[in-house]
Amino acid sequence: MGFVFLILVLIVLVVIISNIKIVPQAKAYTIERLGSYQGTWQTGLHFKIPLIEKIARKVTLKEQVVDFEPQPVITKDNVTMQIDTVVYFQITDPKLFTYGVENPMAAIENLTATTLRNIIGDLELDETLTSRDVINTKMRSILDEATDAWGIKINRVELKNIIPPKAIQESMEKQMKAERERREAILVAEGQKQSAILVAQGEKESMVLRADAKREAQIKEAQGQAEALMTVQKALADSLTLLNEAAPNDQVIRLKALEAFQKAADGKATKIIIPSEIQGLAGLASSVKEIWQTETPESDK
Numbered sequence: 028m029g030f031v032f033l034i035l036v037l038i039v040l041v042v043i044i045s046n047i048k049i050v051p052q053a054k055a056y057t058i059e060r061l062g063s064y065q066g067t068w069q070t071g072l073h074f075k076i077p078l079i080e081k082i083a084r085k086v087t088l089k090e091q092v093v094d095f096e097p098q099p100v101i102t103k104d105n106v107t108m109q110i111d112t113v114v115y116f117q118i119t120d121p122k123l124f125t126y127g128v129e130n131p132m133a134a135i136e137n138l139t140a141t142t143l144r145n146i147i148g149d150l151e152l153d154e155t156l157t158s159r160d161v162i163n164t165k166m167r168s169i170l171d172e173a174t175d176a177w178g179i180k181i182n183r184v185e186l187k188n189i190i191p192p193k194a195i196q197e198s199m200e201k202q203m204k205a206e207r208e209r210r211e212a213i214l215v216a217e218g219q220k221q222s223a224i225l226v227a228q229g230e231k232e233s234m235v236l237r238a239d240a241k242r243e244a245q246i247k248e249a250q251g252q253a254e255a256l257m258t259v260q261k262a263l264a265d266s267l268t269l270l271n272e273a274a275p276n277d278q279v280i281r282l283k284a285l286e287a288f289q290k291a292a293d294g295k296a297t298k299i300i301i302p303s304e305i306q307g308l309a310g311l312a313s314s315v316k317e318i319w320q321t322e323t324p325e326s327d328k
Contacts, residue, residue: 034097042077045077045251046074046075046076046083047073047074047075048068048069048072048074048075049071050068050069050072050073051070052068052070053087053088054070054085054086054087054088055067055068055069055081055085055086055087055088055121056068056073056082056083056084056085056086056121057082057084057122057125058080058081058082059081059082059083059119060076060079064122064125064126065080067121067122074133074137074264076262079238080098083125084124084125086118086121086125087118087125088117088118088121089118090116090182091115091116091118092114093113093114093116093132093135093136094111094112094113094141094187094231095111095112095113095140096111097110097188097190098110098112098139098143098144100143100144100147100148101144101148102150102151102155103148103150104151104152106152106191106192106313107154107192108155108186108189108190108191108192109145109189110186110189110190111187111188112166112185113184113185113187114139114170114181114183114184114188115181115182115184115185115322116135116174116179116180116181116182117182118178118179118180119178119179119180120178121142122175122178123176123179124177124178124179125161125178127176127177127178128177131177131179134177135170135174138165138170138173138174138255139170139184142166142169142170143162143166146162146166147162151196154166155189156191158212159189160185163184163185163186167181167182167183167184167186170184171300179196203244215318217220217323217324223326233244235318286322
């Protein structure tokens with residue numbers, strides 16, 4: 028009898044221990060009592076009534092990421108492409124998540140696919156490829172509103188890959204190649220243009236420098252000639268001053284004029300005008316020479 032009682036006690040202890048539940052952090056348990064919703068257990072220690080209560084679902088409250096398979100969509104200009112999406116969501120109401128929809132992940136996937144088709148159907152191919160942010164924002168807004176009834180908060184939606192048909196991919200690659208070649212040609216032309224401009228500027232500056240150098244040389248030369256002329260004129264003026272101060276007689280003046288005439292005759296002039304005073308002096312010199320030749324004996328010669 029005592030042995031049976033001991034077994035019953037052990038059974039009761041095992042049942043009690045097995046119905047003690049600890050809810051970990053970022054988890055929530057929905058509890059049903061006799062088949063109906065009884066409550067939601069949050070983080071901590073809880074006891075479940077045996078045979079009467081059960082855990083309907085263990086819910087994760089952390090943000091979750093689900094990557095859906097590529098979905099075929101058709102653009103406004105009738106281009107069929109494959110787009111796969113990534114959805115970031117978080118469960119905010121464990122009760123609605125448990126009883127709001129039968130299969131939440133499948134529901135989100137189907138809702139994402141239909142929403143994506145509706146949005147892409149209003150866009151052309153080029154708009155689809157360049158409007159990812161717009162598409163992401165629209166999808167997040169639509170999905171978040173639709174999943175409120177399921178206790179789900181859609182935090183972000185991203186288009187992971189946009190895969191157009193192969194023919195369009197080849198056409199896009201050719202277009203990109205042509206665009207790169209065009210940019211390269213523009214860069215080469217710009218480089219040649221800048222090079223020509225620099226060469227022309229160099230030649231211009233060189234010509235300006237040569238002209239400045241020539242002008243400076245001419246100025247220096249003119250200044251030298253002017254200084255030489257001023258020196259000669261100053262020397263002549265000084266000589267005239269000295270001559271005036273010496274008070275020369277007419278014979279000295281005529282002799283100086285004769286010396287000047289001799290220097291002039293040594294030049295290349297073809298016509299020389301002789302002043303009358305110099306002519307008389309020249310005649311006097313000639314007469315003196317003839318008298319000297321007549322009086323000089325033959326032997327002295």
